[in-house]
Amino acid sequence: MSYVNCGNFKTSYEKDAELFQTTFSKILIYAFIAALFSVPFFLGDYYLYVMNLIFIAVIGAVGLNILTGFTGLISLGQGAFMGVGAYAAGYLSLTYGLPFFIAIPAAGLITAVFGAFFGIPSLRLKGLYLSIATLAAQFIIEFGFVRLEFITGGVTGLSIDYASLAGYEIDSDFSFYFLALAICLVMTLAGVNMMRTRAGRAFLSIRDNYIAAEAMGINLFRYKLTAFAVSSFYAGVAGSLWAYYTTIITPENFTIGVSIQYLSMIIIGGLGSILGSIFGAVFIVILPEVLQSFSDWAGGYYPNLTQIIGSIKEGVFGLVIILFLMFEPEGMVRRWRLIKAYWKLWPFSY
């Protein structure tokens, strides 16, 4: 399904390969980015906090989608890989005093190495079996967080300084917003570009038909490990951003629950779509906040409700995933495309 405007004819391959095909969509996307950069001047701290969580989640979800949605390798270790990124950034900045703009990419690279290592079973294992192998990775790494005290500080965790740039401390929701937004934009754009070029096509071909992919000259082992490494790089960057945001890194922030949360983001958003990962991340981050504010509001009238809603919050999570799997298995991104297609013709029926 691809909907292209009528009369939108290309005269060169350069034009045809562009990300945004029409002038209108280009204007829209630039306007959207400009809006993103200007909203913090109007929003309160709570909203900025939610936005920051969204940016971090988007990076992590794009990473997981590259692995699970594009390459077809299910991973239950995204939470642990984010933890590796967070601890790596924390360790590098505490021990070596590296500034954040070196520590974050370095943490990403370290996580990539971790991811590639734990991706080795993917050559032999597929589907469910692979997800169990990544589950093992999750628990091994989690165990490491608690036990490798000389690096991770054990259960008490690490406490790091805020990121600072030329003497300016990024210590508020407001200032962190711009850092997170910038990194998120760069990572997302890089992801989009990667997925529409050489490596991305190789990933997709492995997902769709690995036998044919190999017969067409794709080195399966190399590309599966690359997918793990790239995905973990994203997780590492997201984790290190998280570290700089909260400045306290403890093991319970990177449990199996986080992994499942990220998996649900990409399922709800749409597997195999960068846009889908963004939708999913936004949805999953906002959902508990909405439930929370609803229970706060309802609690004013029915005090008993607060407790009940508090306890069903986890359940709603699972319910939403099941509903999406049943009614929209291709995720929110498909809805989005349908809506776009509808408005293309509106108000005419065809």
Next chain:
Amino acid sequence: MEKKPLLNFDNIYLSFGGIQAIAGVRFQVYEGEIFSIIGPNGAGKTSILNTITGIYPPTKGRIIYDGTDITATPVHKRPQMGIVRTFQNLELFKGMTVLDNLMLSRHIFIKYGLLSSMLYFGKARREEIEHRKRVEKVIDFLRLTHIRKKHVFELSYGLQKRVELARALCLEPRLLLLDEPMAGMNSEETEDMARFIIDINEEAGVTIILIEHDMKVVMDISSRVVAVNFGEKICREGTPDEISSHPDVIAAYLGEEQWY
């Protein structure tokens, strides 16, 4: 005239457990010919292709391609040497567009790395465009222009077969292995496909190994034919006329006349 064979399939044995899929088949394929393998269902034809492309390593025997022994070469290295195949049951990348399927085939020719693809600027962009041009030539040749942006799963069976041929051509093969390219096609599509195969062979000079059940096509376009049954060669490879009149081949296809 003594020619050097492009492919020497030298006394290959292949067995799965107790089943002998290929039992000592040998043949030579020369540069520039259309070499057909025929035989009843389950005769081991596809297994022969699978050993040539490396999906099944042979239990015994050697495969010599262009003077080098490729018996142990990994599957993904063989396209770089020019050995490319299509599959009997469509093995396309269904979630990708036709264009992406074909661009994937340019994979082994594309040089830029992961980082420049993330930036999609300069070198990566130039190379993408350049390979797009090569792919478009194949699209033109196989008349796929109207469907290039469609996802593969949307297409009819005949078109999917053609896309698969196009995907193989984008790899610029020297030895093209076609596994039943006409299976399930109507007579018009079959004729088109036969024409394409002849064109690929004559214009691009690609050597072709063809497996096909449509005897009319096989006998029309092949330079030489070999017949196999139960993993063994039934007769010497020969011209279509020799093979079609060979008593053992007729016996394999029609059954033996037996009088009790």
